[in-house]
Amino acid sequence: MTDDTSPHRSRRHRQSRRTPPGAPPGTLIADPAAQRPKITVIAYGEDALEEHAIAEPEELKNIAGRHAVTWIDVEGLGDVDTLNRLGEIFGIHRLALEDVINVYQRPKVEEYDDHLFVVTRMAQLDGMLDTEQITLFLAANTVITFQEKPGDCFEPVRARLRQKRGQIRTRRADYLAYALLDAVTDAYFPILEKYGERIEDIEARVIAKPDTNLIADIHGIKRDLLTLRRAVWPQREMINALARDTTPFIGEQTRIYLRDCYDHSVQLMDMVETYREIATGLTDIHLSSINTRLNEIMKVLTIIATIFIPLTFITGLYGMNFQTDKSPFNMPELSWYWGYPYALSLMAAVAGMLLIYFIRKGWIGGSRKRKRNRRHTDRPQK
């Protein structure tokens, strides 16, 4: 477990709120470890699209309004000043900005006077599960997204914008917001499928070779599913709120698509809950398997011990001092020329056979190393 502690520790540190208890609401304190913001703008209409990397938030004033829809994507939350200036330009409430920086919000939607504020969580699985908070502001013709760090699941949406695929270029900002949320939601499917595979893997191993690593693996999967559940459950509520509430920021046509997206999030919940139940069942199988193994070991011990104990008693009883002179049948071995070496060889042979039997049973030997290797290989590669 030693090599696992470092990611755990890092996860733990990230979990802490940046704002200390008792601070004034709306206090922005950036995580010193967070990356500096990188701002990208994609402004587009049905006929044109322009894409810029922006250094200063003020440059946005020129771009906004030139096209039907403007999408401002901020990657990295390490600079409070930039966020403040963005907030001022777009009239973002300080409580919303605080939520942008405190990256452990539950997915939710809040309506402000001139924009919707949406918190969602994007899951990533490379080696270990990680969820990243994505906050999204939807105004009349602008979408602003804040990400914790570079790298996201929005690339296909950007490609659709650039290549004018589907209807995305002909629709308004609400459709872009839907497309982004849909991309976030659907990105959970391949991750959950991976967990499905892992569970099937463990199902196969738990009967064959129940060891402590396995219970640690099951626990790890249950923990990750708990993390996914904490993200997916409020996600579902959030998308439902978007699809049902009559907010002016989302058009009727986009609502149909959001309902489709809602269906997907319900499916996700379903998968998470099913996997959780199966994983819980695996714990029982594991305990049963261990106990069955113990039974098996005890049986071997009992059989061999209870057969030889009375026999040894009999040898003790007679002291095996049969008088060799009374009969040729009485312990002729004792007078053999190779008698002692023969007895030693007999013992070596018996011991050897038993050792081979135990090694075959997997009770002796480098099993631990092999298991550790197997465990590492079935972890997904980065």
Next chain:
Amino acid sequence: MTDDTSPHRSRRHRQSRRTPPGAPPGTLIADPAAQRPKITVIAYGEDALEEHAIAEPEELKNIAGRHAVTWIDVEGLGDVDTLNRLGEIFGIHRLALEDVINVYQRPKVEEYDDHLFVVTRMAQLDGMLDTEQITLFLAANTVITFQEKPGDCFEPVRARLRQKRGQIRTRRADYLAYALLDAVTDAYFPILEKYGERIEDIEARVIAKPDTNLIADIHGIKRDLLTLRRAVWPQREMINALARDTTPFIGEQTRIYLRDCYDHSVQLMDMVETYREIATGLTDIHLSSINTRLNEIMKVLTIIATIFIPLTFITGLYGMNFQTDKSPFNMPELSWYWGYPYALSLMAAVAGMLLIYFIRKGWIGGSRKRKRNRRHTDRPQK
């Protein structure tokens, strides 16, 4: 477990969504392994019925409208083009078509302008449990059903149509839709009865012979019941929505029948939940049985060991070097002509008796093979 991995793996692959995350909504990507569509039409009124296999969707335009009700049944989803053309002819929304192809939807009902869209799941049990998605479009006088593959539980409905049994020929399209959903719902009953039998089977065996295969069987049943629950639970909601909502596509008289169908789905839920609780209880019995067996084994070991250990100590204590010359009672065996063979035979007899005892107890021997056989035979044959 090795022979079980292949079906698991196939099930896992099928579980993945065909549409990649971030793709435009309504993207249709057929599963390359899916079968090519086979279209059958049954058009009927009170007096006449005609039945055709159709090659091109366009042929449907001629048939629709000739009779009171037209039922178009599409088996196989392997060709996006055919689905697209069907969708165009009947004005099906692209999101609905996407759901037709992504065959892991939960049962649900959605109302569009000119048709109801219903997703349901048909369960099949040959060897292993499988659920197949069935999508159904109900328009004013047309019912379209999409199935993943040939083979369904609709044959009795077709027979009722052809033989004019019951009132089905005199009723409208909504009644046909009800009859199909009712057939899907009622088809769960024989499957659940099979699981009831399996559970009773395991109940009998778990006390008599608790082994690891059994816990794997219990886990398998719990997993299958979880699958059934995921299908039946939203099925119940879906039928309830059909029976209660005031959609124009379903007449008042048909609603009475749908309420009956709803009662059946509630009964199904009841059975699933009851079986799940019993299966969970079996895990406890299994663990108790294993521990009881361990107790029994330990008892035998303890009894034999603790009886012979002091005896062997006594033999050791005196070294059994009783001086044979001091008394005729002192170890006369040592001077017997057959003394050593007698001692050897005594040992062989004791060892043999113990071996027979252990074999009778089922601790030694080909028990594993026998169990494996039994397990295979109590699986239902294809």
Next chain:
Amino acid sequence: MTDDTSPHRSRRHRQSRRTPPGAPPGTLIADPAAQRPKITVIAYGEDALEEHAIAEPEELKNIAGRHAVTWIDVEGLGDVDTLNRLGEIFGIHRLALEDVINVYQRPKVEEYDDHLFVVTRMAQLDGMLDTEQITLFLAANTVITFQEKPGDCFEPVRARLRQKRGQIRTRRADYLAYALLDAVTDAYFPILEKYGERIEDIEARVIAKPDTNLIADIHGIKRDLLTLRRAVWPQREMINALARDTTPFIGEQTRIYLRDCYDHSVQLMDMVETYREIATGLTDIHLSSINTRLNEIMKVLTIIATIFIPLTFITGLYGMNFQTDKSPFNMPELSWYWGYPYALSLMAAVAGMLLIYFIRKGWIGGSRKRKRNRRHTDRPQK
């Protein structure tokens, strides 16, 4: 468990729906094993009461209307024709008739144009728990009850009618329906009390003698409580619906009595849930008890083995070849006249004492037979 399989199997067969999936709704297929219907009529008013056994349903037309209230009781559902004719005479919907024959309905109430249709379940406990479906039609001045087989809990109601006890003769048909449902509900109390006794019995035994039969008994009780729960829970809802809904078939005064009946069904639920929780707790105690016993056995083994193992080593170390000629203290036993018999007797004495100890502990002996007997006697006699 072998002698238990036959009732299980029969129960399983009865569980299957008579109507095959896909059959037209309202299809009546009688269970070939069901008994032929036996129809009894009690017609009464405040002043008069007549009671008849009826051969043909048509005879009912003469009797109905002669008195204020007519109660038609049909015992046995083995003849579809009779049910059909009854259905026609009283205008019963075919879906309701189908429910009468498919005897695994959940308790429910349905309102039709000219009658209420009520499904309830009557529990019986002779040897093993059994629930029988009772269906009840309540029209303006007629009550029809269908029972699976003769024998019911309505005898006290019949006695009240005949002997004019209470107010039953002065009230209308709705009060008779209430009286019957109340009798069905109250009949659960003595059955649940029996389960309370059984649980207390097991509570006492689980600490003293935890064996595998006991866990099977606990499982059986949990299974039966599950069956009772499946019957009582919807029963409660059904009675609540009758007491609260404003159906014209039930008068305001009778509603007060139904509310009392509802209170009883809530009490039943309470008892069922409490017993279920206690039974679940018993499984934990059972496992703990088994493990405690294992501990005890291991302790005895450990104590005796670890005491004698070093001693035997010492005897082995010196080979006990103390030279008898060097000292009168050196193994004088070897030179005794009765030395060898003395040693043998010593061993026999030790072995005997240990055997007696183990028999007293209950580790050896006919304990299994005794337990089986006990188990049979604490089952209620038929």
Next chain:
Amino acid sequence: MTDDTSPHRSRRHRQSRRTPPGAPPGTLIADPAAQRPKITVIAYGEDALEEHAIAEPEELKNIAGRHAVTWIDVEGLGDVDTLNRLGEIFGIHRLALEDVINVYQRPKVEEYDDHLFVVTRMAQLDGMLDTEQITLFLAANTVITFQEKPGDCFEPVRARLRQKRGQIRTRRADYLAYALLDAVTDAYFPILEKYGERIEDIEARVIAKPDTNLIADIHGIKRDLLTLRRAVWPQREMINALARDTTPFIGEQTRIYLRDCYDHSVQLMDMVETYREIATGLTDIHLSSINTRLNEIMKVLTIIATIFIPLTFITGLYGMNFQTDKSPFNMPELSWYWGYPYALSLMAAVAGMLLIYFIRKGWIGGSRKRKRNRRHTDRPQK
């Protein structure tokens, strides 16, 4: 457990309903074991208070009306006639009277035309937990309470009435009813605190000395908490109904006090649920502790056995027949004068040391008796 069976049995018998299934509603059958009613009246206004023991219910007619409020307290339900006469005098519905006698009602409130009918349960803990049904009728200026047996938690209320403490003498009958219900509710607190203490006691012992008695104690506590939960949960609903519903029998000012009483009942529920969760956790600890102990025992056995087994083998291998004449180092002990006694003493010393070690470990000895004593003493004395 043998000495526990008698209270269990008595509890079981009391659990049965007095009214047989199928009897006319409102049938009153007194428990033959119940005590004869003892009627006490306290009539009071702001200025005066009189208190009488009454022999015949008819005497009440004279007292009622003389003062602002009349409280009639009936202890003992063993005489149907007295109850009937009371019911007639105060116009009590027969179904309510039936509930008074069937003392296993859940707490509830029912409104009749001229009185409120309240059922509550008073908990008592002397040695074992017992709950007693208290029924309360609240009319315009009269409160009637029925208790199963003498002895209650109303003494402080009587003292407040007599000593004119608080505002109770200046308020109406509804305030008296509140004061009584509040006394019943608050009487649960000291009982639950006792269970809190017992749980802490077990928490301390479960790690130190996990034995079977302990799991029986945990089970007993869980059972009692279940009983408390069954009483407290509907109590909470009942008080909530009194505080929220707009019944004319309860004034607005008294409602504020009932809301306070409701808060207390919520706190009770909270405590019960918390204790239940802790007790459930204790079962897990218990099992873990037992298994840890088993581990420890096995370790000792394994260490001693595996050290001495190879040594004994070596002694056996050489037969320890080293030729004493070849070297002075070869087994000089055999030729010692005190050789044999020395060996015997060595064995006795080893055996003695091991015995002392096992007794210190608590594996041998009168531990059972000590535990039983401890268990008895930590039960509260009557």
Next chain:
Amino acid sequence: MTDDTSPHRSRRHRQSRRTPPGAPPGTLIADPAAQRPKITVIAYGEDALEEHAIAEPEELKNIAGRHAVTWIDVEGLGDVDTLNRLGEIFGIHRLALEDVINVYQRPKVEEYDDHLFVVTRMAQLDGMLDTEQITLFLAANTVITFQEKPGDCFEPVRARLRQKRGQIRTRRADYLAYALLDAVTDAYFPILEKYGERIEDIEARVIAKPDTNLIADIHGIKRDLLTLRRAVWPQREMINALARDTTPFIGEQTRIYLRDCYDHSVQLMDMVETYREIATGLTDIHLSSINTRLNEIMKVLTIIATIFIPLTFITGLYGMNFQTDKSPFNMPELSWYWGYPYALSLMAAVAGMLLIYFIRKGWIGGSRKRKRNRRHTDRPQK
């Protein structure tokens, strides 16, 4: 566990209600162990702030009204008289005062005519978890807070008031109440993070070294999380009620902040529930780990015993009396000069090697002391 009993006992005593059952409502009985009240007043407006320690409640009359907002903070509840006088000055209902003194209320909000009454719980973690009741009265321009003892999480709020940070000085009393509740809510985050760390700590240890102390630690964490849940769950409801209800005491603008505070409390619940699930999973791992260890021990015992038992039998069989004169290979050791010392040394070497092996395995030795130390050090220092 012995050193843990004292804090438990003290916690238990504090848990008891001060008001005895049956006492008149509004009875104030101070805990004799409670601290005497210390009253501090901070009165402030946008421009000025004054801060006083007050000896007599009557001094408050002069201060109140001088500035826009007055915050009276009472630390210690040990003097009924002071509380009474405060109650009279500010018109506090006696039931509310009773709740102030009975410090085991659940968080709740109650509206009185001229003030809101809020109960909340402040968590503190120094060594062991403790929750302190804080009651808050919010009138038009006054906030009164009652604390059980000195020391709170309000210091940052006081600093904001003094230093005029944020908008707190420009807002009304409702904003101060919000700021205090927000400080209480946010103070749970660092505590929960601590529990997250502890759980991760145990996760690492439970696989490596499962011992009984660990299960006690897990139980302790579960218990504390239960305590936190009991505080946080109603806290969430209370804040939600404040944010949603249309009470005149809270302005529209402050509601936005309360909604933010509500989000935090939902996040807290989420963390508590997640940790509870993980902790429950740890119990399973613990049991599995113990059983795996037992398996390992049994394997070593079985291997060594079953190898040597047959060998010892063979040595016994031949008595190892090979005749040394028949062959130079026959037991030459017996005639060696150093034969006996050689055998003794061989045994000592084997025993030594096994002892080293067991010590390395951690089966022998001062492990207990080491574990106890480790446990103490990972407890947080006061």
